[in-house]
Amino acid sequence: MSDTQLTLDPEVGDGYGGPGEVFGHTLRPGELDLSHKVILYLEDITVSFDGFKALNKLSLTIDAGELRCIIGPNGAGKTTMMDVITGKTRPDSGRVFFGQTLDLTQMTEPEIANAGIGRKFQTPTIFDRLSVFENLELAMKADKRVRSTLRARIDSEQQDRIAETLDLIRLGDQAHRLAGLLSHGQKQWLEIGMLLMQEPKLLLLDEPVAGMTDDETERTAELFLSLAGRHSLVVVEHDMAFIRQLGGKVTVLHEGSVLAEGSLDMLQNDPRVIEVYLGR
Amino acid sequence: MEVCDVKTTTFSRTPFVFRIAQSLDRRAWIALVVAALVAFVLIPLLHLAIPADSIFHLSDYFITLGGKILCYAIVAVALDLIWGFAGILSLGHGLFFALGGYAFGMYLMRQIGRDGSYQSDLPDFMVFLGWKELPWYWYGSDSFLWSVLLVLVVPTLVAFVFGFFAFRSRINGVYFTIITQALTFAAMLLFFRNETGFGGNNGFTDFKRILGFSITSPETRVVLFALSALALMLTLVFVNYLMKSKFGRVLVAIRDAESRVMFLGYNPLWYKLSVWTLSAMLCAIAGALYVPQVGIINPSEMSAANSIEMAVWVAVGGRGTIIGPVIGAGIVNLAKSWFTMSFPQYWLFFLGTLFIVITLFLPDGLVGLWNRLRRMRGGESA
Ligand SMILES: Nc1ncnc2c1ncn2[C@@H]1O[C@H](COP(=O)(O)OP(=O)(O)O)[C@@H](O)[C@H]1O
Ligand SMILES: [Mg+2]
Numbered sequence: 216m217s218d219t220q221l222t223l224d225p226e227v228g229d230g231y232g233g234p235g236e237v238f239g240h241t242l243r244p245g246e247l248d249l250s251h252k253v254i255l256y257l258e259d260i261t262v263s264f265d266g267f268k269a270l271n272k273l274s275l276t277i278d279a280g281e282l283r284c285i286i287g288p289n290g291a292g293k294t295t296m297m298d299v300i301t302g303k304t305r306p307d308s309g310r311v312f313f314g315q316t317l318d319l320t321q322m323t324e325p326e327i328a329n330a331g332i333g334r335k336f337q338t339p340t341i342f343d344r345l346s347v348f349e350n351l352e353l354a355m356k357a358d359k360r361v362r363s364t365l366r367a368r369i370d371s372e373q374q375d376r377i378a379e380t381l382d383l384i385r386l387g388d389q390a391h392r393l394a395g396l397l398s399h400g401q402k403q404w405l406e407i408g409m410l411l412m413q414e415p416k417l418l419l420l421d422e423p424v425a426g427m428t429d430d431e432t433e434r435t436a437e438l439f440l441s442l443a444g445r446h447s448l449v450v451v452e453h454d455m456a457f458i459r460q461l462g463g464k465v466t467v468l469h470e471g472s473v474l475a476e477g478s479l480d481m482l483q484n485d486p487r488v489i490e491v492y493l494g495r
Numbered sequence: 496m497e498v499c500d501v502k503t504t505t506f507s508r509t510p511f512v513f514r515i516a517q518s519l520d521r522r523a524w525i526a527l528v529v530a531a532l533v534a535f536v537l538i539p540l541l542h543l544a545i546p547a548d549s550i551f552h553l554s555d556y557f558i559t560l561g562g563k564i565l566c567y568a569i570v571a572v573a574l575d576l577i578w579g580f581a582g583i584l585s586l587g588h589g590l591f592f593a594l595g596g597y598a599f600g601m602y603l604m605r606q607i608g609r610d611g612s613y614q615s616d617l618p619d620f621m622v623f624l625g626w627k628e629l630p631w632y633w634y635g636s637d638s639f640l641w642s643v644l645l646v647l648v649v650p651t652l653v654a655f656v657f658g659f660f661a662f663r664s665r666i667n668g669v670y671f672t673i674i675t676q677a678l679t680f681a682a683m684l685l686f687f688r689n690e691t692g693f694g695g696n697n698g699f700t701d702f703k704r705i706l707g708f709s710i711t712s713p714e715t716r717v718v719l720f721a722l723s724a725l726a727l728m729l730t731l732v733f734v735n736y737l738m739k740s741k742f743g744r745v746l747v748a749i750r751d752a753e754s755r756v757m758f759l760g761y762n763p764l765w766y767k768l769s770v771w772t773l774s775a776m777l778c779a780i781a782g783a784l785y786v787p788q789v790g791i792i793n794p795s796e797m798s799a800a801n802s803i804e805m806a807v808w809v810a811v812g813g814r815g816t817i818i819g820p821v822i823g824a825g826i827v828n829l830a831k832s833w834f835t836m837s838f839p840q841y842w843l844f845f846l847g848t849l850f851i852v853i854t855l856f857l858p859d860g861l862v863g864l865w866n867r868l869r870r871m872r873g874g875e876s877a
Binding site: 301303323324325328329333334336340341342343344345349352353354359360361364365366367409413 | 514737740741742744745747748750751752754755756757758759760761762765766769
């Protein structure tokens with residue numbers, strides 16, 4: 216049902232609207248409204264753990280096709296934000312809209328995944344005891360209910376897609392190796408490959424280049440840039456060179472809410488940002 | 496949210512039986528044929544056709560012990576399905592086994608007819624309690640087919656309801672294990688009560704007939720033995736098929752990283768619930784085959800130790816392998832019958848030591864050890 220409303224316009228966005236461009240726009244759930252080409256809209260999200268507010272009235276908008284970087288000191292709430300979007304954590308208050316109509320706070324993790332949101336965890340999370348190929352096979356977009364997996368067979372078209380992804384993540388010669396035996400960087404890439412197999416419309420990537428070599432990091436940036444436009448990406452990172460290479464709009468999170476938003480250059484000269492983050 | 500518009504998945508239209516047959520490789524076929532010849536031809540002949548004084552004669556004792564171990568092997572495979580593959584340890588499988596046994600035991604009690612000590616239509620224990628008629632849940636128990644239906648439905652339903660609430664509340668790991676143990680314990684206390692209507696702490700025993708045939712005749716024993724062997728073989732073939740399907744890979748994935756499975760769009764609830772329910776049903780079938788062969792069922796089948804022993808069979812043979820649990824159930828139970836004859840007082844010490852040794856040194860059990868030895872030999876010759 217969500218497919219039609221989330222059709223992406225490939226022309227959309229390098230992600231540069233002025234800050235606040237789409238804030239203040241009233242969303243009417245149930246109504247299809249693509250006039251603002253918004254794919255994700257967080258509205259006043261608050262999450263507290265034993266009274267401590269990990270997210271504090273956080274509001275954020277991601278455009279369709281945008282590549283957005285999120286930075287912020289440890290504990291700023293970046294991972295918690297992804298938990299809220301993917302249904303792992305329920306916010307105390309606030310709402311999260313995927314497109315104009317789907318309220319993610321009312322959906323379960325698998326429903327959110329099937330609606331078109333893929334997530335890469337901060338620590339690579341793959342299936343150690345399955346082969347690289349099988350990891351990709353399970354991730355592949357398909358009917359994921361029990362009765363279909365009982366009789367599913369891989370056809371040649373799917374075989375090709377897996378092979379393509381294997382090449383893309385440079386694990387073509389490791390296809391039948393147990394995923395648990397891969398190096399850290401390779402695991403990161405496998406998880407990214409799994410994400411791509413899901414064919415999500417929105418990709419959430421939590422510190423995707425942590426533990427990668429410079430070369431791997433550079434290739435990851437190229438991959439993400441090639442995805443933007445067709446997909447929307449939200450990337451949490453600490454690696455400033457990597458963020459510079461991605462070149463999109465950057466949001467600074469601090470103590471659970473947005474401190475500043477704009478281009479990296481602009482933010483690096485913003486005294487508030489320097490104080491909490493960059494200046495350290 | 497329905498996931499319908501999916502063009503990328505294809506389903507094979509091959510009939511189910513063919514797909515199952517395709518899942519077996521050459522070695523599996525050979526093993527099956529050999530097992531079938533031994534269980535359905537050789538052993539029956541050695542028991543029925545060879546005179547009792549010949550050294551080739553297989554005694555009643557052997558047939559009963561063998562049949563019992565086959566039932567235990569089914570339990571072990573069932574437990575491995577949920578523990579070895581899906582990573583969920585149940586210490587409550589004794590309950591499903593006992594429920595299957597009780598459901599079929601009701602039929603066996605009714606088959607005694609008026610040959611009990613009180614010569615009544617009611618089972619002896621009911622006469623003893625002064626009951627005048629059968630409780631409502633005993634109606635239909637004189638029908639073989641109805642009892643088979645009870646065996647298949649009641650334990651499965653109990654497992655389904657329990658599993659649904661436990662998995663939906665995301666009760667995992669050791670918490671789940673403890674709750675299964677508690678459930679079994681509660682059921683044991685319930686079955687110990689005379690008022691429950693299942694013979695209290697004596698349970699059911701003194702069976703005379705099954706489908707009108709004497710339950711202790713050599714022919715009946717052989718048929719029950721062969722049925723147990725057939726049930727085990729079908730179980731193995733089906734489990735092998737499941738584990739080679741995408742369904743089986745999702746189970747392993749849930750064991751490795753459940754949250755990743757969820758964020759890929761699978762709902763682990765239904766995967767866990769279906770494999771859990773199937774596992775319970777297999778246990779119930781094993782229990783129903785077990786009771787006529789050993790001639791007794793009582794609440795001690797639901798004791799904590801029993802369910803723990805089942806886990807030991809799986810651990811010894813090798814978790815997450817198809818044949819490991821069968822080997823484990825065989826070896827541990829052969830050892831047990833030897834111990835209980837020779838030094839019964841040491842059995843529990845032996846069992847405990849075995850479990851510790853296996854856990855510390857052979858996490859993949861005997862099958863894992865075998866594979867490691869083979870790899871080492873392969874490495875030398877290469
Ligand atoms: N499950 C939890 N229980 C308690 N506190 C948590 C939990 N998850 C996160 N937190 C706290 O919330 C804050 C934000 O965490 P997180 O979102 O992981 O930050 P980041 O990813 O930006 O480093 C941290 O102070 C962290 O300790
Ligand atoms: Mg984090």
